[in-house]
Amino acid sequence: xxxxxxxxxxxxxxxxxxxxxxxxxxxxxxxxxxxxxxxxxxxxxxxxxxxxxxxxxxxxxxxxxxxxxxxxxxxxxxxxxxxxxxxxxxxxxxxxxxxxxxxxxxxxxxxxxxxxxxxxxxxxxxxxxxxxxxxxxxxxxxxxxxxxxxxxxxxxxxxxxxxxxxxxxxxxxxxxxxxxxxxxxxxxxxxxxxxxxxxxxxxxxxxxxxxxxxxxxxxxxxxxxxxxxxxxxxxxxxxxxxxxxxxxxxxxxxxxxxxxxxxxxxxxxxxxxxxxxxxxxxxxxxxxxxxxxxxxxxxxxxxxxxxxxxxxxxxxxxxxxxxxxxxxxxxxxxxxxxxxxxxxxxxxxxxxxxxxxxxxxxxxxxxxxxxxxxxxxxxxxxxxxxxxxxxxxxxxxxxxxxxxxxxxxxxxxxxxxxxxxxxxxxxxxxxxxxxxxxxxxxxxxxxxxxxxxxxxxxxxxxxxxxxxxxxxxxxxxxxxxxxxxxxxxxxxxxxxxxxxxxxxxxxxxxxxxxxxxxxxxxxxxxxxxxxxxxxxxxxxxxxxxxxxxxxxxxxxxxxxxxxxxxxxxxxxxxxxxxxxxxxxxxxxxxxxxxxxxxxxxxxxxxxxxxxxxxxxxxxxxxxxxxxx
Amino acid sequence: xxxxxxxxxxxxxxxxxxxxxxxxxxxxxxxxxxxxxxxxxxxxxxxxxxxxxxxxxxxxxxxxxxxxxxxxxxxxxxxxxxxxxxxxxxxxxxxxxxxxxxxxxxxxxxxxxxxxxxxxxxxxxxxxxxxxxxxxxxxxxxxxxxxxxxxxxxxxxxxxxxxxxx
Numbered sequence: 001x002x003x004x005x006x007x008x009x010x011x012x013x014x015x016x017x018x019x020x021x022x023x024x025x026x027x028x029x030x031x032x033x034x035x036x037x038x039x040x041x042x043x044x045x046x047x048x049x050x051x052x053x054x055x056x057x058x059x060x061x062x063x064x065x066x067x068x069x070x071x072x073x074x075x076x077x078x079x080x081x082x083x084x085x086x087x088x089x090x091x092x093x094x095x096x097x098x099x100x101x102x103x104x105x106x107x108x109x110x111x112x113x114x115x116x117x118x119x120x121x122x123x124x125x126x127x128x129x130x131x132x133x134x135x136x137x138x139x140x141x142x143x144x145x146x147x148x149x150x151x152x153x154x155x156x157x158x159x160x161x162x163x164x165x166x167x168x169x170x171x172x173x174x175x176x177x178x179x180x181x182x183x184x185x186x187x188x189x190x191x192x193x194x195x196x197x198x199x200x201x202x203x204x205x206x207x208x209x210x211x212x213x214x215x216x217x218x219x220x221x222x223x224x225x226x227x228x229x230x231x232x233x234x235x236x237x238x239x240x241x242x243x244x245x246x247x248x249x250x251x252x253x254x255x256x257x258x259x260x261x262x263x264x265x266x267x268x269x270x271x272x273x274x275x276x277x278x279x280x281x282x283x284x285x286x287x288x289x290x291x292x293x294x295x296x297x298x299x300x301x302x303x304x305x306x307x308x309x310x311x312x313x314x315x316x317x318x319x320x321x322x323x324x325x326x327x328x329x330x331x332x333x334x335x336x337x338x339x340x341x342x343x344x345x346x347x348x349x350x351x352x353x354x355x356x357x358x359x360x361x362x363x364x365x366x367x368x369x370x371x372x373x374x375x376x377x378x379x380x381x382x383x384x385x386x387x388x389x390x391x392x393x394x395x396x397x398x399x400x401x402x403x404x405x406x407x408x409x410x411x412x413x414x415x416x417x418x419x420x421x422x423x424x425x426x427x428x429x430x431x432x433x434x435x436x437x438x439x440x441x442x443x444x445x446x447x448x449x450x451x452x453x454x455x456x457x458x459x460x461x462x463x464x465x466x467x468x469x470x471x472x473x474x475x476x477x478x479x480x481x482x483x484x485x486x487x488x489x490x491x492x493x494x495x496x497x498x499x500x501x502x503x504x505x506x507x508x509x510x511x512x513x514x515x516x517x518x519x520x521x522x523x524x525x526x527x528x529x530x531x532x533x534x535x536x537x538x539x540x541x542x543x544x545x546x547x548x549x550x551x552x553x554x555x556x557x558x559x560x561x562x563x564x565x566x567x568x569x570x571x572x573x574x575x576x577x578x579x580x581x582x583x584x585x586x587x588x589x590x591x592x593x594x595x596x597x598x599x600x601x602x603x604x605x606x607x608x609x610x611x612x613x614x615x616x617x618x619x620x621x622x623x624x625x626x627x628x
Numbered sequence: 629x630x631x632x633x634x635x636x637x638x639x640x641x642x643x644x645x646x647x648x649x650x651x652x653x654x655x656x657x658x659x660x661x662x663x664x665x666x667x668x669x670x671x672x673x674x675x676x677x678x679x680x681x682x683x684x685x686x687x688x689x690x691x692x693x694x695x696x697x698x699x700x701x702x703x704x705x706x707x708x709x710x711x712x713x714x715x716x717x718x719x720x721x722x723x724x725x726x727x728x729x730x731x732x733x734x735x736x737x738x739x740x741x742x743x744x745x746x747x748x749x750x751x752x753x754x755x756x757x758x759x760x761x762x763x764x765x766x767x768x769x770x771x772x773x774x775x776x777x778x779x780x781x782x783x784x785x786x787x788x789x790x791x792x793x794x
Contacts, residue, residue, distance in 0.1 A: 002685040002688040002689070003688055003698070003701055003702075003706070004698065005688070005692045007692070017698065028669075031666070032666075032670075461786065464782070464786075465779070465782055468778060468781075468782055469775070469778060471778075473767065473768065473770075473771035474726075474727050474747060474750065474767040474770055474771060475727065477764060477767040477768060477771060480754075480760055480764060510785065511790060514785075514788075514789055514790040515790050517789065518789050518790065518791060618674075619674070619678070622674060622675055622678040623790040623791065624675070624678050624679040624682055624713060624790070624791055625712040625713050625716055625785070625788035625789070625790055626682070626712065626788060626789060626790075626791050627711075627712055627787065627788055
């Protein structure tokens with residue numbers, strides 16, 4: 001450190017100065033590193049913690065934050081599904097709290113019930129199947145399912161579309177719509193695809209599923225929507241005296257008029273007839289005659305019925321009245337009409353399944369039945385037991401926190417890799433493009449500089465000025481003409497289009513010329529005396545002596561090619577010619593914050609690696625202007 | 629200056645409300661510029677470090693013998709030696725800021741709060757309003773305005789020679 005003299009180093013003033021310098025440098029280092037930490041932390045975000053600004057993501061250290069993230073993922077980021085399954089009032093995932101105490105006995109019973117296989121396929125959905133809020137992220141179950149599909153169909157999306165009746169444009173747009181098992185007009189994902197998903201779902205662990213609770217749906221979506229969340233309002237309207245919402249239940253059959261008010265019966269009927277998904281509803285066979293009257297009124301002639309149903313009945317008395325809702329088609333729509341009530345427009349007569357003949361067969365009731373069979377009806381209070389899903393999930397959550405943390409930390413990064421690297425030619429294209437542009441930069445720039453430096457044409461300065469002036473204009477000036485020109489040459493969507501515009505660089509030629517000028521002329525004379533040809537001089541003498549600056553040129557060409565987005569997109573609009581950058585841009589335009597951060601982080605890895613490993617070369621290749 | 633005015637209250641967290649640096653016209657421009665300067669500091673430091681290493685120790689010793697203080701050495705030894713580099717970097721940064729700042733400002737404010745610089749204006753004209761003609765004309769004008777600096781930079785460049793340090 002010659003600028004601070006060796007003499008007097010221990011003087012307090014000098015020490016103060018050194019201390020000050022170190023403090024400034026340390027402060028600078030911290031402010032440099034902090035944004036990077038934010039970036040890394042941001043790459044693990046999902047919708048629930050997207051607004052947090054912490055250098056260390058909260059879910060890594062805080063159990064509660066991890067729980068919220070887990071619940072969000074488990075319910076496929078659907079707040080409603082969580083509220084219905086848990087019968088909870090949480091306004092958002094950020095305000096979800098872990099249960100205070102786990103009812104271990106009930107959880108064990110629920111576990112045993114699930115393992116006994118008493119529930120049909122449509123009664124649950126798998127978690128981590130979709131991320132509609134944190135967009136772009138591929139949760140673990142979807143990732144596994146996607147991999148299975150890829151293996152099953154040999155990575156060919158067209159075959160999958162054909163086999164499962166889907167219309168995915170590519171593997172990058174592969175998604176699964178989580179089943180909505182409670183609403184009447186649930187989303188449909190096509191029978192063949194639904195079967196594939198169900199098959200996958202049935203192989204998933206129990207703690208990764210959530211079961212549809214009709215009672216939670218009844219209270220959260222139907223009653224609280226109408227009568228507000230205040231139990232007092234409910235009591236006032238109904239003339240009842242419930243202490244809290246916990247005391248209100250969805251009954252299996254229409255409530256007995258002696259025990260519940262008329263309005264409560266009305267609530268139940270409206271909910272069951274019009275709102276709840278049909279799969280949970282069962283009709284009593286006693287309704288068959290009314291159903292046949294309804295069919296008679298609707299179709300008039302049995303021939304029309306036969307035509308629609310593909311049957312051959314002689315009269316309506318043979319027409320079946322399914323206890324369960326039929327699988328689909330016109331039978332289902334008739335069944336539903338009869339449940340909802342159908343008015344004959346000609347006669348004005350109403351046909352409707354009587355309320356007393358409707359019953360519910362939901363997850364809640366099956367669990368209660370199972371408990372009753374196990375312990376006898378006397379021991380079970382019966383009506384009020386709900387599946388302890390929250391406790392069950394929480395217990396499972398406690399035992400797999402480490403795995404969840406790991407999963408959340410790299411989930412978005414894996415999604416980006418899946419998007420960019422595993423499908424299509426993005427990585428290959430980028431490698432070819434970068435390799436070619438480095439090669440071209442190393443061939444054309446030194447040649448031009450050598451010519452200018454060695455032969456010293458009289459117009460050297462003008463030539464240099466001309467080349468430098470091309471750099472003086474904004475990139476927008478050149479972009480459009482370059483595009484038009486390459487289109488004229490029919491070169492769009494080729495590597496030539498990517499490389500030609502940046503083949504030679506005025507500033508690099510200028511730098512190289514200056515560097516070549518500084519090489520001693522005597523060397524050239526010696527080489528000539530020894531009989532070396534011009535190419536030999538260029539290759540063995542000039543280039544060998546200027547490796548550091550050539551390395552820096554190559555690095556510059558690499559970074560320019562790698563980060564080139566605008567031109568890469570403009571000149572190659574065909575997806576097959578896209579480099580990584582257009583792919584990332586497309587991903588970012590449809591993704592949430594976490595995935596955007598992860599993609600940026602991932603995109604910076606190659607340049608970071610290059611700079612880490614070529615540090616020495618870079619330091620050597622830095623040229624410093626010195627006065628002649 | 630408005631930035632300095634708001635900084636203490638944010639650093640000490642006296643006000644609970646977040647301050648919207650990028651949407652207040654008083655602070656938006658400086659808030660855009662500071663991160664860009666800060667990000668450019670890394671490569672800049674490398675170059676200046678290389679240049680500093682190129683100054684022979686003898687100069688400092690001679691200055692010591694003549695009784696120069698720390699500040700004297702910076703003013704009369706370091707600065708004159710680095711002057712070509714400083715001048716070239718200045719011209720480069722000046723030209724570069726007209727073009728390179730566009731992308732960053734686009735991301736940070738999108739040109740709102742009095743931050744629509746010339747490059748951004750051209751960008752909007754060309755790619756948002758698709759008026760390529762006026763956009764290209766404006767880009768040419770910008771280039772013409774800057775041509776003086778480019779020529780000046782070229783002149784400086786032709787007066788110096790480039791050396792790399794080992």
